[in-house]
Amino acid sequence: AKTAGRNHYQFYVAQVDEEIRERKRLEKDLMRALPDNQLHLVYQPQINLGSRRIVGAEALLRWTHPTLGMVPPDRFIPLAELNGSIVEIGRWVLEEACRQAAEWAAAEMPLHIAINLSAVQLRQGDIVETILNVLKAYDIPPGRLELEVTETSFMENLDSAVEKLNQLKREGVNVAVDDFGTGYSSLTYLKRLPVQHLKIDKQFVQDLLINDDDTRIANTIIDLGRSLNLDVIAEGVETEEQEFYLHSRGCQMAQGYYFAKPLPADDFVRFYASFHHK
Ligand code: C2E
Numbered sequence: 001a002k003t004a005g006r007n008h009y010q011f012y013v014a015q016v017d018e019e020i021r022e023r024k025r026l027e028k029d030l031m032r033a034l035p036d037n038q039l040h041l042v043y044q045p046q047i048n049l050g051s052r053r054i055v056g057a058e059a060l061l062r063w064t065h066p067t068l069g070m071v072p073p074d075r076f077i078p079l080a081e082l083n084g085s086i087v088e089i090g091r092w093v094l095e096e097a098c099r100q101a102a103e104w105a106a107a108e109m110p111l112h113i114a115i116n117l118s119a120v121q122l123r124q125g126d127i128v129e130t131i132l133n134v135l136k137a138y139d140i141p142p143g144r145l146e147l148e149v150t151e152t153s154f155m156e157n158l159d160s161a162v163e164k165l166n167q168l169k170r171e172g173v174n175v176a177v178d179d180f181g182t183g184y185s186s187l188t189y190l191k192r193l194p195v196q197h198l199k200i201d202k203q204f205v206q207d208l209l210i211n212d213d214d215t216r217i218a219n220t221i222i223d224l225g226r227s228l229n230l231d232v233i234a235e236g237v238e239t240e241e242q243e244f245y246l247h248s249r250g251c252q253m254a255q256g257y258y259f260a261k262p263l264p265a266d267d268f269v270r271f272y273a274s275f276h277h278k
């Protein structure tokens, strides 16, 4: 039994060791991702449930690693946040999404474009200036940009976050609280932050009609949105029943595999055309 225990322990150490090696490797390879053009964006349609029109697109980052293939953002973004490379990568995301939005606007697809803004980016002293400069460079009306920020981003320095988001709001940029309800949701934040949207996290949408707790949480977020005059957008909608429920309950917008997966830009254009001609 003793040897078995030790073997188990050694196995465990080897596994942790392997994980650390893998993280180090990804962290190092991440430095090449941007200069070597290994990053690209995919776009998930955001649908207004009332008009049933595509009103926006969320830009989501993809990394094709030269030997490992597709590495999911949940895996590499935390590493990029740790070593700070998220600042440069996030700037590229902003710029690429705006470039795409400008191209679409020129093709008579004036969509809102949502990007995920990391807490690390929000902490940068020049983030407001960076965002406004990119909008100007691509001639995007600020009201067409939506920044998705998680609640944890506000925790460290609420005053500074409020100030930055207020500056952006004055210019017309919209802010959505992403993954609402999964972090340290606090009504204090919501009251102080200049936000226009709440996003119901997909974990609450997935079992919406199966799990009573999730139904109640989704209902609460929708009601909260209504009383604070914030539009609510549900993420992770996979079925017609979920769409129907959310819409009838007063949720204004949705995105999810039921409508479309995050799509490469070309596919997005085709999807956009076919969706509106159904
Ligand atoms: P998120 O912002 O909460 O994005 C929603 C995630 O749900 C995306 O995963 C999306 O592909 C996925 N999703 C959308 N519809 C459905 C559905 O119907 N069912 C299911 N099961 N999943 C759905 P993805 O693209 O893997 O991104 C994961 C997370 O990585 C994002 O979560 C976001 O936090 C982060 N992320 C992605 N791109 C960026 C970026 O450019 N910058 C930053 N800072 N974070 C990013």
Ligand code: CA
Pocket: 058, 116, 148, 178
């Ligand atoms: Ca998001």
Ligand code: CA
Pocket: 150, 178, 179
């Ligand atoms: Ca997230």
Ligand code: CA
Pocket: 178, 179, 201, 202, 235
């Ligand atoms: Ca989410």
